[in-house]
Amino acid sequence: MNDLSTPPSPDSVPVTQRKPDWIRVKAPVSREYGATRDLMRGLGLNTVCEEAACPNIGECWTKKHATVMILGDVCTRACAFCNVKTGMPRKVDLNEPAHVAEAAAKLGLEHIVITSVDRDDLPDGGASQFVKVINELRRTTPHTTIEILTPDFRNKMRPAIEAIVAAGPDVYNHNLETVPRNYPTIRPGARYYSSLRLLEEVKAHNPLIFTKSGIMLGLGEQRLEVHQVMDDMRSAQIDFLTMGQYLRPTPKHAEVKEFVTPAAFNAYGAIARAKGFLQVAASPLTRSSYHAGKDFAEMRAAREAKLAKAAAKG
């Protein structure tokens, strides 16, 4: 048996079983959860937490950590894993940057994550709205660190990256989502190597911006394929890797091929660290924005330690 075979138990459990215990989360009931929801609704902001039916919403919103989804709640793509609505999006909300900044201020956020739907209908893919949001956050909450999670800006990548990098987010995240073999079925509108190149370009434009990317496990990927994705990410100088369990939002979406055990996630995490990522988050409930503020602080400290070590060596 080689590494390309399906990992044997206890790396995974058959999906005919109900969700394993390690996936179960508490229902969102806290008062703070309600306050976060009311604030977002009041400002007319969408969140990927709700739109993607994220299992961590109870925990995150209780801590006032919400990931804002700009540019509407309708996506121009139809990826097989994603719960966001597909169709013809509405006009861009010109008040959105101010509302995002107001939410960050009211929630007292030290770190904010901003993502968006794909807007292939817009001439710039929505890049200018990211720039406006970053600028507005810098103006009104200058101490809030900013992480953006963008689409691939298909056919308009270069100008989009140039504009966004010039605005200076602290972290630029773009998810590869899965191994390249799965792209035709899971992420048909995207190209694996274009996504990698996007992150490489961000680093080339500004090496100080941390780059981040993630994949979902449980979509039939094999161990060696995951290792290859890690190597590809390191070649593109990606700083931070996230890995989490794919969960099927509805029966219309791609099926879960396996539930990867926490031990297997730990093993992947150890391999990723050995491959040189500055930061790694790997667990069944890891999502791009899960514990993003804490992970950002750790990543920044890791870079400082690495630079100090290099300087000491002379």
Ligand code: SF4
């Ligand atoms: S993990 Fe991210 S998307 Fe999920 S609830 Fe937390 S902040 Fe929202």
